[in-house]
Amino acid sequence: MERKSYPSDVSDGEWKILASYIPQPLEGGRPVEHSRREIVNAIRYVLRTGCGWEYMPHDFPPWPTVYDYFRQWSRSGLWEQINQSLRESVRQKAGRESTPSAAIIDSQSVKTTEKGG
Numbered sequence: 001m002e003r004k005s006y007p008s009d010v011s012d013g014e015w016k017i018l019a020s021y022i023p024q025p026l027e028g029g030r031p032v033e034h035s036r037r038e039i040v041n042a043i044r045y046v047l048r049t050g051c052g053w054e055y056m057p058h059d060f061p062p063w064p065t066v067y068d069y070f071r072q073w074s075r076s077g078l079w080e081q082i083n084q085s086l087r088e089s090v091r092q093k094a095g096r097e098s099t100p101s102a103a104i105i106d107s108q109s110v111k112t113t114e115k116g117g
Contacts, residue, residue, distance in 0.1 A: 003059040008048040009041045021082045023073075034061035042066040 010018060015037055022036045042060040046053060053063040060066065073079060088098040 006041070006045055006057075008044040010037065010044065015040075017086070018082070021078065021085070023078075034065060039066055039069045043070050046070075 018040060019036070022040065024036075025032050038061055042056060042063075043066060045051075045060065046056060046066070053067045056063045056066065091100075092098050
């Protein structure tokens, strides 16, 4: 990585886990200009800081490129797949079933209509 790191960048350990989920470039397509890790770092920067895509720092790949990957991966369900897989892994390491069998909803936290009854 040639640029100075941001707090939102993935660590080497995190990237080891995430890299297996991120799709690799297709064979025969355009040459890759930006690493997948830098794309993920840029996405995390936007999500963590809340800035608009077009306000990303210039040391990241161009914002239309980053946004396009984010949109493609969102539409394909990649983020949900990563979240589900990591959640299951953490639960299993804690000695629990991979998926929860029950949920508790606190009625004080659930929003209802503004008017009662």
